[in-house]
Amino acid sequence: MSTKLKLLGVDVGSIGDAHGNQNPGARMFRYLDPLTQVYRKIVVSSDGKKLLGAMLVGDNSAYDTLLQYYSNGIELPDEPASLILPQSSGAAPALGPGALPETATICSCHNVSKGDICATIDGGAVDLTGVKGETKASTGCGGCTALLKSVVDHELEARGVEVDKSICEHFAHTRQGLYDIVRVEGIKTFSELIDKHGNPETHRLGCDICKPAVASILASCFNEPITDASHVPLQDTNDTFMANMQKNGTYSVVPRVAGGEITPDKLIVLGEVAKKYGLYSKVTGGQRIDLFGARLEDLPDIWSELIDAGFETGHAYGKSLRTVKSCVGSTWCRYGVQDSVGMAIQLENRYKGLRSPHKIKFGVSGCTRECAEAQSKDIGIIATENGWNLYVCGNGGMRPRHAELFATDLDDEQLYRTIDRFLMFYVRTADRLQRTSVWRENLEGGLDYLKEVVLDDSLGIGDELERQMQTVIDNYQCEWADAISDPEKLKRFRSFVNDERPDPSIIMTSERGQLRPA
Amino acid sequence: MTATAMKKEMDTVSVENSKTWQKVCTKADLVEFSGVAAWLDSCEPPAQVAIFYLPGHGNELYALDHHDPFSNANVIARGIVGDLKGAPVVASPIYKQHFRLEDGQCLEDEDIKLRTWKIEFKGDEVWIEG
Ligand code: SF4
Ligand code: FES
Numbered sequence: 001m002s003t004k005l006k007l008l009g010v011d012v013g014s015i016g017d018a019h020g021n022q023n024p025g026a027r028m029f030r031y032l033d034p035l036t037q038v039y040r041k042i043v044v045s046s047d048g049k050k051l052l053g054a055m056l057v058g059d060n061s062a063y064d065t066l067l068q069y070y071s072n073g074i075e076l077p078d079e080p081a082s083l084i085l086p087q088s089s090g091a092a093p094a095l096g097p098g099a100l101p102e103t104a105t106i107c108s109c110h111n112v113s114k115g116d117i118c119a120t121i122d123g124g125a126v127d128l129t130g131v132k133g134e135t136k137a138s139t140g141c142g143g144c145t146a147l148l149k150s151v152v153d154h155e156l157e158a159r160g161v162e163v164d165k166s167i168c169e170h171f172a173h174t175r176q177g178l179y180d181i182v183r184v185e186g187i188k189t190f191s192e193l194i195d196k197h198g199n200p201e202t203h204r205l206g207c208d209i210c211k212p213a214v215a216s217i218l219a220s221c222f223n224e225p226i227t228d229a230s231h232v233p234l235q236d237t238n239d240t241f242m243a244n245m246q247k248n249g250t251y252s253v254v255p256r257v258a259g260g261e262i263t264p265d266k267l268i269v270l271g272e273v274a275k276k277y278g279l280y281s282k283v284t285g286g287q288r289i290d291l292f293g294a295r296l297e298d299l300p301d302i303w304s305e306l307i308d309a310g311f312e313t314g315h316a317y318g319k320s321l322r323t324v325k326s327c328v329g330s331t332w333c334r335y336g337v338q339d340s341v342g343m344a345i346q347l348e349n350r351y352k353g354l355r356s357p358h359k360i361k362f363g364v365s366g367c368t369r370e371c372a373e374a375q376s377k378d379i380g381i382i383a384t385e386n387g388w389n390l391y392v393c394g395n396g397g398m399r400p401r402h403a404e405l406f407a408t409d410l411d412d413e414q415l416y417r418t419i420d421r422f423l424m425f426y427v428r429t430a431d432r433l434q435r436t437s438v439w440r441e442n443l444e445g446g447l448d449y450l451k452e453v454v455l456d457d458s459l460g461i462g463d464e465l466e467r468q469m470q471t472v473i474d475n476y477q478c479e480w481a482d483a484i485s486d487p488e489k490l491k492r493f494r495s496f497v498n499d500e501r502p503d504p505s506i507i508m509t510s511e512r513g514q515l516r517p518a
Numbered sequence: 519m520t521a522t523a524m525k526k527e528m529d530t531v532s533v534e535n536s537k538t539w540q541k542v543c544t545k546a547d548l549v550e551f552s553g554v555a556a557w558l559d560s561c562e563p564p565a566q567v568a569i570f571y572l573p574g575h576g577n578e579l580y581a582l583d584h585h586d587p588f589s590n591a592n593v594i595a596r597g598i599v600g601d602l603k604g605a606p607v608v609a610s611p612i613y614k615q616h617f618r619l620e621d622g623q624c625l626e627d628e629d630i631k632l633r634t635w636k637i638e639f640k641g642d643e644v645w646i647e648g
Pocket of ligand 2: 144
């Protein structure tokens, strides 16, 4: 049991085994300040690694952090006592960026540790750009961008610098703020948004931060084709050419294979197309087939052939629903209790094309053995005898996180409704490029709050969220089918405007029987 | 004047002499607030040029190297156009460095500068000097 409340005007909090009498061998640390009437106690496992319980009187500021350690079983710092010592007495680790040790690698491309970042800030860097310039952090693969930002913001704030939460120099708003403006004012284009709400000190051209973010917001709200003329300049190259740019400037092509189920005929088509256009083929972790090395000018032909064979875009290039991975389920597996493949296909078709702050992955397992690894996904679904258990906010990748159980034994309809609300709430409130896992960790009130909003409709927005999701579903169209039927849109797929030749500097060599960049 | 300085001076003069204005495409080939690539045979060696069209902003037309020095791929025309620190820029689509459209200067690395070409409209035609 963990609670936090005010008793006779005094903050008190208790977490887990607050008295330390349920865990033999547990060790206790206590801090008492008789002047301010503050008392803190933590109960720690005998090896000093896990938090078993805590009691707070007079000041609950450490509660959230302690609860994180407790409920997620996070390993304690070397000196657990530092968690309850007053801030001024040295390192007072709070979770989030502050919890990372100085030695933690933030950017692995450029080998930048948290200590390096602190050193640049102490050396005079006053913002993210400054830190990036000094350390080169996040200028490699870019995978650490969000983490770097949170560490820098945290360190600046810790030094008393007021951190500007604006998305970039063009808007004095956060992503969430812009989302609300777009919804409330019904703004449908970037130019209208920047004319009305942009920073007049700039040229109002936007940049590579705010343009894709606004493109994503507009798509979440109205779901107009991203290749429409007014949206084209907003997209980054992957969305513009509806394919993922690889390091030599070629693209990869990933058609949707809902639930990972594919007919032999379609498999043959993929093979034939790959052969014809010289594409390197690889099976992805999301149960699809990725075809690499497509030249810009070949993309429309490749997609015409795929669409003729019944394929549609897989949105592998977008911040949107990627895949719904499934195990084979009750149809074939002797342990299965529900048709996990059928459900995966339903869900993938329902949410395909939903543009969101970051990519979204699902998994559906046909029984508790969890062969689809659903608990490592943003949305994980595990079949029960009575229906479906829903897990949310899991993640693989750079910072793995187990999804948390959100609701149990839902029938199909309840499952769709709950996911509709959950996803739309995420789209509405998350920061740009924030996966559901990080969003959840930063959400005030945590999982309980999320349950209140989504399951109990505490904000009274449940219907609205469902309606908004329905709009997105109703307006779905395959972006590739839309593009190849429009000569104006196809104009962009030329290597050179004045010359037919393909880019001669793209050179391939062969390895293990396939082509790869030389 | 030293011999090397004279040689340099001569080189620039001869390069300038070899430059000619030529038509590369028409307005309809351009994409507003975005880029396209063009092939220039007249350069030695032939060059790939990224052409950006910003109606109503500054020169409206900008031409810089399509080659991205950080990734060594020819992709600059496919970057996102915007303005940073008061100047129009393009962000490389691969590792996201920014290059000023005016003069090709990289904002993240002062030692890196993309080549630029003079470019303008003649009626509906796009002409480039190179
Ligand atoms: S999760 Fe269950 S139903 Fe699915 S393959 Fe594994 S054992 Fe079979
Ligand atoms: S991890 Fe920092 S740029 Fe790749």
